[in-house]
Amino acid sequence: MIPPGAWQLLRGDSGYPECLERTPRPPAVLYGVGDPGLLVPGLGVVGARKATPYGLACARRFAGWAAAAGVVIVSGAAIGCDLEAHTAALDADGSSVAVLGCGADVDYPACASKVLASLRRCGAVVSEMPWGSPPHRRAFVPRNRIIAGLSAAVLIVEARLPSGTFTTADLAADAGREVLAVPGSIHAPESLGPNRLIRQGATSITDISELADELRALGIAVEPPGAPGRIPSGRDPLLRALRADPMRVDDLARTFDLDIVTATRRIAALEQAGEVVRYPDARYGVPVRETQRRYNQSVGEENPRVP
Numbered sequence: 001m002i003p004p005g006a007w008q009l010l011r012g013d014s015g016y017p018e019c020l021e022r023t024p025r026p027p028a029v030l031y032g033v034g035d036p037g038l039l040v041p042g043l044g045v046v047g048a049r050k051a052t053p054y055g056l057a058c059a060r061r062f063a064g065w066a067a068a069a070g071v072v073i074v075s076g077a078a079i080g081c082d083l084e085a086h087t088a089a090l091d092a093d094g095s096s097v098a099v100l101g102c103g104a105d106v107d108y109p110a111c112a113s114k115v116l117a118s119l120r121r122c123g124a125v126v127s128e129m130p131w132g133s134p135p136h137r138r139a140f141v142p143r144n145r146i147i148a149g150l151s152a153a154v155l156i157v158e159a160r161l162p163s164g165t166f167t168t169a170d171l172a173a174d175a176g177r178e179v180l181a182v183p184g185s186i187h188a189p190e191s192l193g194p195n196r197l198i199r200q201g202a203t204s205i206t207d208i209s210e211l212a213d214e215l216r217a218l219g220i221a222v223e224p225p226g227a228p229g230r231i232p233s234g235r236d237p238l239l240r241a242l243r244a245d246p247m248r249v250d251d252l253a254r255t256f257d258l259d260i261v262t263a264t265r266r267i268a269a270l271e272q273a274g275e276v277v278r279y280p281d282a283r284y285g286v287p288v289r290e291t292q293r294r295y296n297q298s299v300g301e302e303n304p305r306v307p
Contacts, residue, residue, distance in 0.1 A: 023149035023175040027128035031104045034124030042072030047081025047157030055158035059084040064244030067094025069222045081157045096123040101139035108135045144168040152218045153178035159193025166193045246285030
C-alpha cells in the first residue's frame, strides 16, 4: 500500500531534480515520501556503519551545523554515520533526505524506523525502487549514485577500504561533485578511506569554517546564525549551534556577536532546561549518552544481512 504523502517523478517531469538530471545514469523514476522540494543540491554526509565515537561526533558536528545553516543533508539512513547525520539534521530543525536501497516506504534498517518516519513527515525519503521493494545488497551501489547526484558536495566521515562509502566518493567524483573528507588517525581502519581520498585530492575538512567556505564556493547559501534574543529553545540558534559543535562560552559569544554576560545567561537558561550540559573541558553541548548509545548499536549491528 502506497503511504500518505507519496509521489513519484518520471525523468522529464517538471519536478524531476535538475541535479540528478545532470549525473551519469539518472534514475528513470524516483519514488518518494515527504517534500519533493528538498531535492536540490545539498550536502551528502556518509560514513562507516561500524562507526567510531570520533566518526559519530564528526557526522553530528558537520551535518548538524550545515542543517542549522539551511543546507539539506543527504545520506543513506544506514547504521552509524548516516543515521547520525540524519538525526543531527532533525535535531537542528533542519532538512534531510534519505536515499534507500529498498522501497521508499520500507523501513530499513529496522533501527532507523523512527528517523525514517520523521523524515517522511519533515524531510524526504526517496528511492528508485518501486513501492514495497525489499532491500537487496545489489541495490546499494546504485543507491549511492543518487546520494551523490542530490549533493553539491559529499563529505566522507569514515570509511574502511574497501567500502560502500568509498564507492560513494567515486560516484560523486564521476558526477562532477566536490569530494570532502574528514581526516583521521593513521592507525584507525575507519579513517583509511578519508585519508586516502585526501591524498588523491579530496578537500580536507577539519572544522566548521572550512566546510562553510567550501559550501559558499559551490554557491550554496549558508544562512547566518540569526539575531540574538529570547527564542524558544527548539528554535534557538545557540542551541542549534551547540548541537552541531560544542563550544565554550567565549567562543559562543564571538560566534553570535554577544557580550559575555548575555552569552552566559543564555547558556544558563539552556542548561537549566536540560538542553545542554557542561563538559569537563568547559565546553557546552548536548548530553553525550545518546551518541554513545548509537555507537554501541553500530558496533553490534555491523553489516546487517539483506536478502
